[in-house]
Amino acid sequence: MAGDPTRLDAALRAARVPAFHAMAMSARAGELERAGHDVLRLELGQPATGAPAGARRAVIAALEADLPLGYTTAPGRPELVERIARHHHESYGTRIDPSRVVVTAGASAGFTLAFLAAFDSGDRVGVLEPGYPCYRNALLALDIEPVSIAVGPETRWAPTTELLDAAGPLDGLVIASPSNPTGTICRDETLAEISRWCRARNVHLIADEIYHGITHEQAAPTVLAHHPEAMVVNSFSKYFSMTGWRLGWLIVPDPLVDAVERLQQNLYICAPHVSQIAGLAAFDCRDELDAHVRRYREHRDLLIAGLAAAGIESIAEADGAFYVYADVSHLGDDSMEICTSWLDELGVACTPGLDFDLRRGHRFVRFSYAGSRRAVEEACLRLGRWRP
Secondary structure, three states: OOOOHHHHHHHHHHHOOOOOHHHHHHHHHHHHHHOOOOOEEOOOOOOOOOOOHHHHHHHHHHHHOOOOOOOOOOOOOHHHHHHHHHHHHHHHOOOOOHHHEEEEOHHHHHHHHHHHHHOOOOOEEEEEEOOOHHHHHHHHHOOOEEEEEEOOHHHOOOOOHHHHHHOOOOOEEEEEOOOOOOOOOOOHHHHHHHHHHHHHHOOEEEEEOOOOOOEOOOOOOOHHHOOOOOEEEEEOOOOOOOHHHOOEEEEOOHHHHHHHHHHHHHHOOOOOHHHHHHHHHHOOOHHHHHHHHHHHHHHHHHHHHHHHHOOOOOEOOOOEOOEEEEEOHHHOOOHHHHHHHHHHHHOEEOEEHHHOOOOOHHHEEEEEOOOOHHHHHHHHHHHHHOOO
16 A cells, blocks of 8 residues: 555665675676676685586486475475584584474575574674675564674674673674685684673574685684584585575574474475485585685685785785685775776776675775686786776
8 A cells, every 4th residue: 555654664674775795796797798808706705616526416316216306394305404413513523403403595594594583673683894794684674683793803803792792782693704704713712702692691693604614724613512502504505516506504493493494484495405405415525525625725825915916915814715805995995996996997806895894894805716716816917907
C-alpha cells in the first residue's frame, strides 16, 4: 500500500546497505578486458584455480551414476557433516559433535543463519574495522546494529579488551582470523583473551575461519579451543578453491542448533547437493590444495617486495589468506580515486580500503595475490611507473 510506514522502513533499511566496492571494481575490470585491454586482476579474493581434481571426479561419478541429487536434510549429507567434524579434530584436536555441524550455501548463508539465530532486531554486534564489509552490511539488512571497533597495527589488527569495553554494551562480536583484508592471524593468547571477555559478559562470539589452511609461517588457531560455545563459520571457497560451488559450514553451539536448523529449512532448505558431494571428496585432495598455498606464499613475497620497490611499504602483517593491506596515503587521500586511476591508466585492478573501513579506508588499498604470478609481478612494475 502506498505510504505504508512498514514498507518505507524496509526500504530505508535496505538503502542503508552500502555498495561492495570490490565487486564494482571487478565489473569495471571485466568491461575493460572485454574491450581488449590487458587487466591485471588483484581485486577479488578468489583463487584462480578450480575445484580439486578429486572433487570433480566425484561429481562426474555421481552424475554418471544418475543419482537423483535431490534435497538433503537441512544440516547436510551425513557423510559430509561427519567429515567436517573429523576435520576439526584432525586439524585442531577439538572434538565436535556432528550434531553441531550445519552445511550451508557458502559462508555468506552461514553468516545470515548465525546472525538470525543469535540476535534480535536492534541488538548491538561488534565488527572490526578494517574487516570484511559483508558482516556489517548483512547486520544492517537484518536490522541489527553493527558497532565499529577500530583496530590497527599497534594490536596486530585484533581487538583488545580495552577496545571492546569502549564499544559499550554488546550482544555479539564478529572476529576473523586470518583477516580479510589484512591477512593477519589472531594469536592464540588473543583468542583466549577475547573468549574470556565474551563469556564473562554473555556476548555471542562468531568467528570467521574461512581462510584457515591458507597460512604461511604459522597455522591459525581455532577459537573453539578457548570458547566451545562460539559459533564458527567456514567455507570451501578459499583453501578448497571452490568459490562458485557455494558451500560452507557452521559449527553451532548446542543451544542454537535447533534454531539454525529450522532457519536453514525455511530459508535455504539445504546446501546444493552436488556441491556437497564435491566438498566431501575435497577433503582427500590435500596435496593439490597445499600446493596452491605454497604458491600463494610465493606470490605474497613477490607482492610485498614489488610494492616496496614501487614505494608502498606500510603494510599489515600478511600471515595468511591471500591479501596485502597497504597504506597508500602518501599517494593521495582517496583510495577509491587511486584505485580507479590505477585501473584506467595502468590496467591494475585492486580494492579501495573504503570497503573495509568506513572511517580510515580512504588511506588503504587491498591487493589480492590469489591469481597468477604474472599478474603480481607485472602489477608491481606498472605501479612503480605511476605518478599521482
